[in-house]
Amino acid sequence: MRGGSTTKSLTGSRLGWVLRFSAAAVVVMLGANLLVVAAERRLPDPLRYYSDRVQTLVTQMDRLKAAGVRSDLVFAGTSQAGRGIDPRVVGQTLGWKWTGNVAVPGTQAPITKRWLLEEVEPRLHPRRVVWAASSIDFNGGRPDPGIGRYNAAVATRRGALGEADEIFQNDVPVARHRSQLRNPYKLGTALQDGKPPTPPQQPLSALLGPTFRAPTTFGGAAAELGYMRSTLLGNFRVTREYLDAFRTTLEQLHRDGVETALVIMPVSTQFREAHPKGAEQYEAWKRLATRTATAAGANVLDLSRTEPDTAFSDFVHLNPDAARSWSALLAQRLAGIGWSKQAP
């Protein structure tokens, strides 16, 4: 009798302990979510894609898709392409109305593959795709590859875990806004400034434009060179994974009836020489990329030496003026391979 009562009391106290523990945990979790809900009106929309730029491009492509637009020509690549190619200039010269620049800063071949085949192609059904690349796209040794982040973004995460996470993010405010909650500085600014106003809707023909930016001055030339050597071209090596991503993308586009071209972007002398084994390593990459693209049925335009070093804002990117004039040159070269509207 006595033993039974002790057991009962122990069970009771354990149950009480568990209940108090659980209640406190639930209160804290609910409280955190309520706080986020209260602040949600002042927070910018949560990031569902790899970057703000990707999210913007997806929104724009969805608008074009909804309007039944089929793209005549799109340009893909990294920020070199994003800041170097004005699709309006190219489109006007070639006579195409629907030209767009869907280049994404910070990408490399494996990301461009997923981006082009899974997001761009199903939305825009482009007739022609230019992969505007430099050796940065192919550097499998880069210390901060973005593909992990691309694969982990809510909208581009694959598999059952990805779907579960998407549901979780949709239903749990703390999870939905976690990228903002991780950055107290941005969070503070956002709460202070309030939700950014929705920008006026651009006409369809103005979508998918370039991302011209003023030259960055952070740290000066030494810092830019250091970043280029240690990060963009750090541990430079063209890995099989990156080369395969490039080749299979071109092959898939080819199978889908899309005309393709590899445009080798202009680069500065400093850029070529910043490769760990010097300019020869860059030239070796060019030969490899050219061979691979040709074998995959793509046209190849080598425009790497068309611009003087003064045309670059930071050794890597063309400055806005140079980008516009170079885009006209690019259009002529594309016309040369029969990509203009007037071509037979």
Added chain:
Amino acid sequence: MIFNSMQFALFFVVVLAIYWTLSHRRQNWLLLIASYAFYAYWDWRLLGLLIGVTAAAFLTAQRIDAAGSERNRKRWLLVAVGINLVVLGFFKYFGFFVQSSHDLAASLGLELPDQILKLILPIGISFYTFHAISYAMDVYRGRIKVERSPVTFALFISYFPLLLAGPIERAWHLLPQIRHERKKPNARQTYSALVLIVVGLVKKVVIADAVAPIANEIFNSPNGRGALPLAMGAIAFSIQIYGDFSGYSDIARGTSRLLGIEVFRNFEQPYFSTNITQFWRTWHISLSTWLHDYLYIPLGGNRDGKFATYRNLFLTMLLGGLWHGASWTFVIWGGLHGIALAIHRATGAVEPRGRPAPPKWRNVPAIVGTFTLVTVLWVFFRAASLQAALDFLGGFFSSPIGPDAGAWKAQLLVVAPIALGVIAIDLVDRNRARIFPLAWSPTVQGALFGAACVALVVWSGRPPQPFIYFQF
């Protein structure tokens, strides 16, 4: 499959669910199969090497035990240790020595053929070969009996919670737990194991992975930054490596405890150390005691006078540095720690063994000084090359803030609260004998658990970051 991934959570839940339904013998089989599956998940081609190292260690230890004379015992010990060092040397250091020869030849104006044998580094090799070496030496010293069961021994070498990044267990501690029937953990032990896992996850996901992008960004491009941003980058790395590695060790201890196996504690709040000797008694304890027992003592320890003691300290730390990786930066990092230890020893200071006492206010200058020294030396550990480390340290003498004050403020707002979080966690841990955190009211513990869950949700959803020590 890393500890902070959903794959590992599913894997462990399945293993645990089956584990306690089996007899002891079958439990060992299950753990062995699970350990090999865990390892093969990384790269199945390397499983052969793990099994090969295990077989060699098992057989040579039998020979040590069976050898009639001391001479033969010693011979077989040398074979056992030699096999492991050859495996470790070949896979981990061959490329380093070839590259160093190339660099030396190039500096002399010579050009060697550019045919460097590229080898993949088998994950966890530094840990399981050290398990095997300590086993052979302990059998030779008669500290433990030779293990006759291949399954028991294979599990000792490949036990999955410890396989990739330790703690480096000793045979005398782990083998008996594998050999004998294990008790199912009671409610209190289960709870403490779960607390360890949650704390470990917080240290990894909320602390280490939160500051990692800042440390990476600053170490990847230190040029043009001011002294304070560089100092913050170095502090961010100090926090990252501590959160990362001690988080891993906590999860390893927690998961082991759920399996009825106790493993070594690997950290005792090292950043509260008041001197460099105390730091090494509280940082990566399983490695520092391993180096003490199997390197420093065989070298002569402190038995042959002051100079020999300093030399042995220096050599031990130099080799300890090289253990971390095949790079001059690790060698220099280890060597500088060796010099610091020798200098501390030369001052005549005596550092008592055992768990250090809770810090007091009067210790703050010594703690800050030791942390500063350790953080400066981490620059060599983290930098991509010796030149990069020197450039980074050179930046400490530039302007205080540098050109990008906005970025610095944003980063400081991440690093500073996380640093305070580390201090809070470690203060509680250092005082655990006095304040018994597991005896706190369930409301407080539940609230802390809720806060940990919220923090984990906020800081998850990014690609799982591999643990730093996996590369060693």
